[in-house]
Amino acid sequence: MKDVFSVKVAIQKIEFFCSYQERCHEEVVAKLRNMKMDSDEIDQIMVHLIASNFLNEERFACSFARGKHRIKHWGKIRITNELKFKNISQTLINIALKEITPEEYLETFHALAERHWDTIRETNTLKKRKKFSDYLLRRGFESNLVYEKIKDLTS
Numbered sequence: 001m002k003d004v005f006s007v008k009v010a011i012q013k014i015e016f017f018c019s020y021q022e023r024c025h026e027e028v029v030a031k032l033r034n035m036k037m038d039s040d041e042i043d044q045i046m047v048h049l050i051a052s053n054f055l056n057e058e059r060f061a062c063s064f065a066r067g068k069h070r071i072k073h074w075g076k077i078r079i080t081n082e083l084k085f086k087n088i089s090q091t092l093i094n095i096a097l098k099e100i101t102p103e104e105y106l107e108t109f110h111a112l113a114e115r116h117w118d119t120i121r122e123t124n125t126l127k128k129r130k131k132f133s134d135y136l137l138r139r140g141f142e143s144n145l146v147y148e149k150i151k152d153l154t155s
Helices: 007-019 025-034 039-051 059-071 076-085 090-097 100-119 125-138 143-154
Strands: none
Touching: 007 025, 007 039, 025 039, 059 076, 059 090, 059 100, 076 090, 100 125, 100 143, 125 143
């Protein structure tokens, strides 16, 4: 039997949960459900968290976009899809993507592309191109960028 938390204890636990890392509403609601809170209590706690600024979807989306781009080197398509998966609105996704400057985005893309091109041990040029494009498309970079880069690297 899992402990049943009072609203006060649950708020303390969730405040800590939200304070050490930005969270989206969905993650917090899931955590509260795991704590066996009912929907009225969840609503009450969510209102408190938003009012106390522990929870802010825009801040979450911006931090998510910056982090995934700078640390994991994801492209805008992948970041957009992951944010949609977390039920973040398109408006907030657009704001979050503005956190990545076009210069930084292209710099990351070119550095990642050149590094990856050199690591592919494939003698067949067509297969090498395929592996290369699949990798960058999986990372969420736009296909026109990927195909331009292939032209640059193979010409």
